[in-house]
Amino acid sequence: MCGIVGYVGKEQVAPILLDGLSRLEYRGYDSAGIACMENGTIRVNKAKGRLQVLSDMIDGGNAVASTLGIGHTRWATHGKPSDENSHPHMSQKGKFAIVHNGIIENYSEIKASLIADGVQFASETDSEVICNLLEKFYEGDLLKAVKKTVDVLEGSYALGIICHEYEDRFIAVRHASPLIVGLSDKGNFVASDIPAILSYTRKIYHLGEGEIVELTGDKVRVFNSDLEPVIKQAEEITWDVKSAEKDGYDYFMEKEIMEQPRALHDTISPRIDDHGEIVLDGVHLTREDIEGYRRIYITACGSAYHVGMVGKYIIEKMTRIPVEVDLASEFRYRDPIVDDKTLMIIISQSGETADTLAALREGKKRGARILSIVNVVGSSIANESDDVLYTWAGPEIAVATTKAYSTQLSMMYLIALYMADKLELMAKEEIRTLLASLIQVPELVEQVIETTRPQIMELAKQYHGVEHAYYLGRNVDYAVAMEASLKLKEVSYVHSEAYAAGELKHGTISLIEEGTLVVALAGCHRVIEKTVSNIQEVKARGAKVIVVTTEDNTGVEKVSDHVIYLPKVKELFLPSVEVVPMQMLGFYLAKERGCDVDKPRNLAKSVTVE
């Protein structure tokens, strides 16, 4: 949520900032801006709207002759998207400019006291207090002014700071909002996320909580919040540059859907050894630990929460330990029953989602052991967990997740099988057989993409005019229906809801009328007859029904308008293949409707505010 990039070095800075921001736009795209040092003064260029507006304003960056600057792409929290509310913000006397990601929770009091001191504000943002505090506290020592300022701030903030007295350096701060440092021979960088600087360097520092960093073209000094020096170990990023580019696709979302077989393979195969046994490298749960857990909480937000819903079915079935799935934003404020006999499984692509991180801390405080499934190495959630399992999806850029969801799901199978194995609840042979099927999932997903894509493109053409859609399913089909419905609504703006198929008749069926689109997920064999009855109920009321099922269920043709057939698959792994055509339906329908698929309105990928 909000993207930050900064650079100081030998190169002209503005094109670098624009390039970096273009790779961070998934974090927010309400406005964009840069602040650069030019002959002892700070020059700010910023504009409401997409980055292109800013880029056109400054001739792709060529119009700004500077080698030091900070940039920002905004997801509005305090104050509407406008030129004034865009970052960077300048202090009243023009001595400081800042970019900020996060929320300053005590900004009202700070603002009131600054106004009492005679400061005039130019924007409605919480962020503008930061540059004015810096100006107030600055007495010739930049780092001291930064420390005094952050000591006053409450909330979350990643900051880029430039001061007009320094042509050769800028400062960055990380507190509860992600920020990395990039190191190179041609200069040094800060960024909210790795893709922003991946084409310039692969050598990075992950900043820790409260760390303050001072960057010049050839030196990076990191301090803790008491301004004591911190020795950092540089890390090498192994992502390939192409993984953060569209690589011939029109949209990242489409590319990421297509990348799923590879992402699944990279995530699953290193976890199964040559003897067909599970190796979960980052997990150290013993049989005694697992036997001791009275309950498991799976806690996450958005699509990651939907992974948890599938996870509940799988883990309960295999381990017989009760599993509760919680939205992180609810968990943290509801006095949850957690103690040292609780295992918490935290799921997060970014590893930085504010509510998920807060839920993790709440659970940990109450004694739970934390096992996280994370895609970003070194992220806050990964750092604060007891055990970490990384999904190897690579960078996910589209706001609507696809490959992260799929790889998280594959982790759920592995965790469930790992625990069942440790508890000796299943015969070794049975586990091996299941693992042999799991390893086939990437291929099945590839097959599903190939066989269902043309049909889904046709369906998208036929139904792109709908205003409402209802997704139905039972058991794991219901859990997948939740994700399918979210995919459609977030990228196409079609109003969409998911229901447990048996629940429809308790109210929502009143909304079904002639032509209403219903997508019924009916892959789960044990309940298929029940789901078919529910399909008949909506059909009888005029619904247009698309059924998703496996190729052995041809009977559903009688009750549907269209059937999307999936290859036969073990029921346990059904969600992994079922979700893929649903992602494609959301994508192609949104494309037909002319939506900006990768940057849906009002959304941002990494949600680092509550």
Ligand code: G6P
């Ligand atoms: C945002 C994204 C979703 C994602 C959710 C949780 O809403 O658009 O795709 O599922 O955040 O993000 P996380 O990084 O914690 O998985």
